[in-house]
Amino acid sequence: MTHIALVGPGAIGGTIATWLSQDSSHTVSVAARTAFDGLEVATPQGVIRASPRVFTRSEEAQIAQWVLVATKAYDSAAAAKWFGALCDDRTHIAVLQNGVEHIERFEPYFPRERILPVMIDCPAERSGPGRIRQRGAIHMVVPESAAGADFVDLFRNLPLDVSQSPDFRTAAWRKLCLNSAGAVSAVTLKPAGIVRHQGVAALMRDIIRECIAVACAEGARLDDSVADTIIDNMRKGPADSINSIHADRLAGRPMEVDARNGVIVRLGRKHGISTPMNSLMVSLLESVQ
């Protein structure tokens, strides 16, 4: 029996906690900021439900073997406040967030060697506390390592695609390419179908190409064809899909501007790569925060 604690039961955290709860060889508990009754996720395979133990105070927490953090990047310091109550010296932390700085966000609070970064690709939208629509398949990639193998094993009985990669850096940057373009939806308040406008697709391609240039300077292995592949896939996807930074703006929450576009500008500057389109997205989104 593996005890897994999930911190941040929103669109991603709620979906993953509900899936993990379908496997009776785990006990799943949830550290929440806002209390709720039960989880219900409309998945492509049908509706799944779970009633994990939900707590909002650290006095109610128990030590877990795995702590899965799925808060927004800007809530990382607050999420880390749970670690004292959830972790002992054997606990591993898995960071299910977008961006390329999973470890950097949590190493001020936890031993670096027990932090596992997770690239998660899963379009999920929260309609209310504990109510989520999982619009597509879940893919997760972790670095090849003993902890990575353990993490993959948590999902062995579930229909999720979870794998280890010898080149996690490339997987994370490839995902950031997609997310960098998602800023356009947050700026315009238009769902994913806006990519079908030719001028917008061209703008998104430019944003992604800047991301690719910085990714390569950081050691990822991506070429310019990634931009066309991402735009083609977005065009084929559902037009009404709302990405998570767009959802944040609609809900009046802070946005992951720094984790998704700011990081491209910051690291671009470090390598002498100019990133005007990502700078523009950062300025526009910061101006409406």
Ligand SMILES: NC(=O)C1=CN([C@@H]2O[C@H](COP(=O)(O)OP(=O)(O)OC[C@H]3O[C@@H](n4cnc5c(N)ncnc54)[C@H](OP(=O)(O)O)[C@@H]3O)[C@@H](O)[C@H]2O)C=CC1
């Ligand atoms: N949604 C998506 O489709 C995808 C999102 N991602 C990434 O996954 C990460 C999570 O995104 P997403 O699930 O959309 O975000 P949500 O805003 O839906 O969920 C975040 C959750 O974290 C909770 N939270 C915040 N602070 C704390 C805290 N201190 N303790 C406990 N819980 C806390 C929030 O509480 P409250 O309920 O009070 O708001 C909320 O339930 C982000 O990095 C995002 O970029 C990656 C792939 C796809």
Ligand SMILES: CC(C)(CO)C(=O)C(=O)O
């Ligand atoms: C674009 C998407 C849905 C892909 O998983 C995502 O990462 C997000 O909404 O933040």
